Amino acid sequence: MSERRAVTKAIATRYARSDRAAKKQVLDELCATTGWHRDHARKALRLALVLRPVRPPAPRSPLYGEAVIEALRFCWAVQGTPCGRLLAAALPDLVPRLRRFKELQIDDATAAQLLRIAPATIDRRLKADRVKLDPRGRSHTKPGTLLKDSIPMRTWAEWDDAVPGFVEIDLVGHEGGNSRGEFCFTLDITDIATGWTETRSVRNKAQKWVFAAIKDATAAFPFPILGIDSDNGSEFINWELLTWCKQENLTFTRSRSGNKNDGAHVEQKNWHIVRQTVGYHRYDTAGRAGLAEPDLGASAAADESFRAAAKAPGEGPDRRENQQDLRPTRNSVSTRPGRYRHRLPGRAGTAAAGEQTPEPCSHPASDPGTKRRTPGADQRETGHQSPARYPGKTK
Template sequence: MLQSHGQKVRLGPTLVLIKDATKRLVRKRAKHYDQRVKEARLKIWRVMDCICGKRLAAMLPELVPILQRHGQMKVDAETRDKLCQISAATIDRLLSAEKKKWALKGRSHTKPGTLLKQQIAIRTVSEWKDQPPGLVQIDLVAHEGGDAHGDFLQTLDVTDVGTAWTETQAVRNKAQKWVVEALEAIRRRFPFPWIGVHSDNGNEFINAHLVRFCHHHQIAFTRTRPYRRNDNCYVEQNNYSVVRRAVG
């Protein structure tokens, strides 16, 4: 009835109603998911290796009965029904605080490369559709345990775009020498020859060693746009699912 602050409405000969926008009635929404649902959902999320809400929501109707059948979860019928009906957005919202506890800080150790990168062509995310086998994306995954001082183990992750074939190799640090040696070891293990290598703009890749490596093996060398991780999305998605799940 009252649309703006200070508006007056006469309700009678002597009664005038004046709206005050600073005084609003706050209605508290009743909680639909109680503590039992939250605890069960958290347990399932951990069992499924902390997957995203969209994947978890699609799996819950099938997963909850399986966990009950094998004695891994004891919930009543009401809690089970709520678990099977919960939406992906609600799962992500309820898990937001828990995800923050597990989030690693400062995982990126990529530093800008040298002027050499101006000689290396850029390839964007839109150019990776329907590619033949042999075009690989590469990335390094650091295992510093939260302390980036000194040397620590790295994993070189190499993913073929066309087939999703993935190979990894341990590297003692980000020195260009070790990275190229690891690339050569992976190249020899691959079931098909490489025709292209694609990396981010880190100086562990944008260097003369890797340029010579690609030139020697007649491999095209391309790079991502600065700060555009999606340009290297095929290997980026494997950094967790393949590397961090196994190594940390």
């Protein structure tokens, strides 16, 4: 029947536009092809051109009720509004702890459903709540086309991340959803091999301030900088930065236009360090410029110990004369300094020299709801406190 309907639909327009003799010939062809009677074939040709309304299928009843979604929304806020994949992986440990501390008062059936929910369902059911978060502006990258042909491109697959010293740089805007006027930016510089990250606040995207922040941040790294990779913004693609890289014998590359994955390392730090600490509020005054740089209180002793460890194999100067001796392998950089260099405000500091860094654990005796309701240093100073990120108890 489907083949007959397809043939009828294909010749219905020709049948309607033909004269009497041609219609007779078309009708004979259709009857010979389908085996229909002439009256039925004539009726089928007329109905083939009639538009029929298609009724949408009846919606399926939701599997998870409002009680499950309300509990899911609370867990999502406690974890810091992650994506569905990360939240689904954290629920088996988070839900029992919240119930133990009576932060999440649900029955066993609701808890069982909460643990079975899929990551795609989490993203779909929390889509409206994600829109209500703090305002987020559009990208501020304006391409600089003057020097793009002089700077080679490098993709995410071409990095040798076993060699410390190659960094990715990016700017994070703090416009608070309103891009008018002048507002502050945070310069984020991340080493690909070790994850070591330095941040500096700049008053705007002017080449003068961005270049000064780059020089100050790269000088604070515990190992020599070998290469810089940036996006195609005009704050990076300029003669001043290119000339400085040539003078310092630095490899200067850029990513492809519209491919944020080429700078995946610094993009991840933009969220984990800058956005999680500073947020999406607007910083547009001199007093707030310092708040745009995450004050994460890294231990000076840990910094000096790592600098000494990085310098020890070659016992040479800090610059690049003996840079081949300052290239530890991936296994030799066991402390992963970027992991402890930056942390959220209010948490325990990095291990000082001579202290052992504790191994990550689930901390079953701690209440995650209470920790999430405690505002950090940036919220205490600015007065901002998002209810989605610091929730109360739910029943």
